Amino acid sequence: MMNEKPSSTAGFQPVGLLARAELLEHAKHPRNRGALETADMVSEEANPLCGDVVTVYAALDSGADHRSRITRLSFTGHGCLISQAAASMLTEYVVGKSVEEFLRMGRGDMERLLGGVLSPSRVKCAMLPLLAVRNGLARFSHAVHP
Amino acid sequence: MNRDALSSSAKGLARVAARDTSASPPHDKRAADVAGLRAQFPILSRNMRGQPLVYLDNASTTQKPQRxxxxxxxxxxxxxxxxxxxxxxxxxxxxxxxxxxxxxxxxxxxxxxxxxxxxxxxxxxxxxxxxxxxxxxxxxxxxxxxxxxxxxxxxxxxxxxxxxxxxxxxxxxxxxxxxxxxxxxxxxxxxxxxxxxxxxxxxxxxxxxxxxxxxxxxxxxxxxxxxxxxxxxxxxxxxxxxxxxxxxxxxxxxxxxxxxxxxxxxxxxxxxxxxxxxxxxxxxxxxxxxxxxxxxxxxxxxxxxxxxxxxxxxxxxxxxxxxEIGMERLWAHEQALVAHALPRLRNVPGLTVLGPQARVGIFSFTMNSIHSHDLASFLDERGIAVRGGHHCAQPLLTSLGLTECARASVGLYNTAEDLNRLVSALEEAHRLLR
Structure with a gap:
């Protein structure tokens, strides 16, 4: 399970997440939006309650150390600003990270990316793209190492 | 109030409801008296996100007076x-x-x-x-x-x-x-x-x-x-x-x-x-x-x-x-709030208010393609509690071509000032989130 514990609020404004320029900029002009033709992994997660859908496409590469790294991540989908901004920010953040590094990411990391504390009712919006990558990687590694 | 009076007033109010929403002017004294009852609701003195709570989710549940x-x-x-x-x-x-x-x-x-x-x-x-x-x-x-x-x-x-x-x-x-x-x-x-x-x-x-x-x-x-x-x-x-x-x-x-x-x-x-x-x-x-x-x-x-x-x-x-308040007074107070809020909400850029002209104080709305949960969060960051989502009426929203919308709903303690705060926050949301 992902780390769902509330993060420390130190260093964050408790209000105004949706007024943060960077978050809004990502939501309105998402990075790496679109399907990846050469994806090694495709994974979709949806939140039926609010209609958020995120599909992630990842290209993976095994380096000399035989550790899989995420070389590209893109996404498609629709939904609230937070889920879409989180997906956009994640696609930039994870490039070059190893799968192990990615699997250590949790709520606190998403809050750092988004630049504010998530209220309990909005956590699942921000976690949706992270969950999509995580579940996709789990299936991918199962397929590679059954 | 005796039963006959209540019954005939029910008919009268139903006629008012069918005809017109501006049953009484916004500054009707009786209406102001109703909002004065908010002091009896202890929860309304709480601050939310550092600001005085504006509770506009009364269709979900209402607050309780001390008594x-x-x-x-x-x-x-x-x-x-x-x-x-x-x-x-x-x-x-x-x-x-x-x-x-x-x-x-x-x-x-x-x-x-x-x-x-x-x-x-x-x-x-x-x-x-x-x-x-x-x-x-x-x-x-x-x-x-x-x-x-x-x-x-x-x-x-x-x-x-x-x-x-x-x-x-x-x-x-x-x-x-x-x-x-x-x-x-x-x-x-x-x-x-x-x-x-x-x-x-x-x-x-x-x-x-x-x-x-x-x-x-x-x-x-x-x-x-x-x-x-x-x-x-x-x-x-x-x-x-x-x-x-x-x-x-x-x-x-x-x-x-x-x-x-x-x-x-x-x-x-x-x-x-x-x-x-x-x-x-x-x-x-x-x-x-x-x-x-x-x-x-x-x-x-x-x-x-x-x-x-x-x-x-x-x-x-x-x-x-x-x-003790009287349902007629509650109705008059709410209709005054409707008459105050509806034209102002309809004036907010990008905002579409669902539903007819003659109504109670329930306002569901969409703003361009902004998700209702983003609108609700944005309002929450300003101390204003509204609901986003499908409001347990998915077949209705589907028939309206929607999956979700935001909803503000008044109670007897809400004032024109509460609705003004809602309207200005929505104008701000339109500037920032669109």
Whole structure:
């Protein structure tokens, strides 16, 4: 399970997440939006309650150390600003990270990316793209190492 | 207020509702007096996100005045004993208070007697009671249950189960483009195959006030029974089950400034008498042998097990609170807020308000393609509590071509200033989020 514990609020404004320029900029002009033709992994997660859908496409590469790294991540989908901004920010953040590094990411990391504390009712919006990558990687590694 | 006055005022208000939303000017003194009652609601002095709370989710649940909170506590402090059981004085007093609460509800909605008042957990349970007991007993293959496109899930899902179990068919009355019930469609679908019409009095999304007496009159002409969901109307306008000629009418305490966990089923006496119990156990029986049992009198036949005594007594205090204000004043106050808010909301760039002109103080809206949860979060960051999502009315939103929307809904303690704060926050949202 992902780390769902509330993060420390130190260093964050408790209000105004949706007024943060960077978050809004990502939501309105998402990075790496679109399907990846050469994806090694495709994974979709949806939140039926609010209609958020995120599909992630990842290209993976095994380096000399035989550790899989995420070389590209893109996404498609629709939904609230937070889920879409989180997906956009994640696609930039994870490039070059190893799968192990990615699997250590949790709520606190998403809050750092988004630049504010998530209220309990909005956590699942921000976690949706992270969950999509995580579940996709789990299936991918199962397929590679059954 | 006597019953005749209440009944005629109900008719008068229904006419006002059908004709015009500006029943009284925004600065009506009586209306201002109503908002002055907000000091009696302790929760409204809380700050949210560092700012004074503007609570605009009253269609979800209302806040409670101190006297209602006190009434619930006082039951436990001074009157707590089981009801209908003990021969000792304390139990007799508790029973008396619990019975009196039923009588207060009967007077409040002008039922013929307290035997027609069943206490349940909430409106949802009341509908489930009617569906499981009356519905399963009376409906069969070939019968039709007529619902409306603006029903809350609680007045849909129980009937889907009745249809599945009995073979009866669900049919739907559609809405007009401006969010009223299509009475022509109702008329054409009201055939003698319709055995039940399940209809909301006030839409929890659109704020529409349905012409309930007219609907019931038409339904009775084809021999159909009518269940009225009064969850949204009970706190907003006078309810008179005899003037409506209602068969069943349901509501929740928590949406009328009363406690959670207590709700009411009104049922016409002869219908309730012919219905089998919904749940079975203690208190709903007269005699029990190893083989069988005989049922208690109304309404206790439907109140198995130890009931929510404190909730019932606090509901009576709620009714006393509302009656002292007067439902006409509450209506006038709310209509003044509607007249204040509706043009201002419609002026916000990008904002589309759902529903008709004539309405209660429920405003559902969309803003461009901004998700309602983002709008709700944005407002929350400014201390304003509204609801986002599908409002337990997915079939309605689907028929409107939506999956979700935001909703602001007023209560008696809301002021024009609260709505001004909503409007300016929405203008800000349009600038920042679009």
């Amino acid at each position: 209602v909170i006190d009434a619930e506590a006082q039951l436990y402090e001074t009157l707590n004993a089981n009801v209908h059981r003990g021969v000792y004085e304390l139990s007799e007093q508790a029973t008396e208070a619990y019975v009196a609460a039923h009588e207060a509800v009967a007077r409040f909605i002008n039922a013929r007697s307290a035997e027609e008042i069943v206490f349940v957990r909430n409106a949802t349970e009341a509908i489930n009671l009617v569906a499981s007991s009356w519905g399963v007993e009376h409906l069969k293959r070939g019968d039709q249950i007529l619902l409306t496109a603006m029903e809350h899930h609680s007045n849909i899902v129980p009937w889907q189960e009745v249809a599945r179990r009995t073979g009866a068919e669900l049919r739907w009355v559609e809405c007009t483009a401006d969010g009223r019930l299509d009475l022509d469609d109702l008329h054409s679908k009201l055939t003698d195959r319709v055995r039940l019409v399940a209809v909301t009095h006030v839409s929890n999304v659109l704020g529409t006030v349905n012409p309930i007496a007219e609907i019931i009159r038409e339904a009775h002409q084809v021999g159909a029974r009518v269940l009225v969901d009064a969850a949204q109307s009970i706190s907003r306008l006078p309810i008179d089950v005899q003037a409506f000629d209602a068969d069943f009418l349901v509501f929740s305490g928590h949406k009328m400034y009363g406690p959670t966990g207590i709700g009411v089923l009104f049922g016409r006496r002869e219908l309730l008498e012919a219905m089998p119990p919904y749940i079975r156990g203690g208190d709903m029986v007269k005699t029990v042998t190893r083989e069988q049992a005989t049922w208690n009198d109304l309404p206790w036949k439907f109140e198995a097990g130890t009931p929510n005594i404190a909730g019932g007594v606090a509901l009576e205090e709620t009714i006393r609170f509302l009656s």
